[in-house]
Amino acid sequence: MTDAPRPKTRARSAHDREAARDRLCQVAAGLFAEHGAEGFSMRRLAEAAGCSAMAPYRYFPDKDSLLAAVRAEAFDRFADALEGVKKEGRRRASDIGEAYVRFALDNPQAYKLMFDVSQPDEARFPDLVRASSRAGAGMTGYVRELVDAGVLAGDPDLIGYALWAAIHGVIVLALAGKLPDEPGFEAIRLATVGAVMRGFRPGGGRSMIGPA
16 A cells, blocks of 8 residues: 655745745844844744744844845835925925934834944945935935025035934934923924024025034
């Protein structure tokens, strides 16, 4: 009597593999945000995701690779939000600022992973480099448009970083619960960004800040 043939194990489709990878990234994002990179481990990820201890290694060779993938995904979603702002219109700069704030407040976990985490040798992760560069272009590209239109005067990169530093600082304080209810987040944000913008208008008061 011959043994009955064993049923074949169905090979996982590309869609299944992608779904599993996305699931691991989603769970890992929460763990990174909760415990930090130092408190994260692949074993902890496996336990939280409900899979075998070796399953994460099928998709990521180590913790750094996984963290880079999670951060790249966050940067891409952030860039999508900024690039979704219409290309034309008088309120373009304001709309981009509002899109920035909306993403940060709606996705604090992703925002912290993008800007609160520093990975050594980020150049080893091309997708992370690509995604962060794309997000950076979305944050500062509109400033060049304002300079070209004569609305602002100065180095577009410097102005972009100044505006980014201003809005990032207000958001970090808000996420940490350090801002008062009055005058409130929005009033503080508008006053901060407005002050920076006025300083870079043609003939503005930049000489009042820093060396003359």
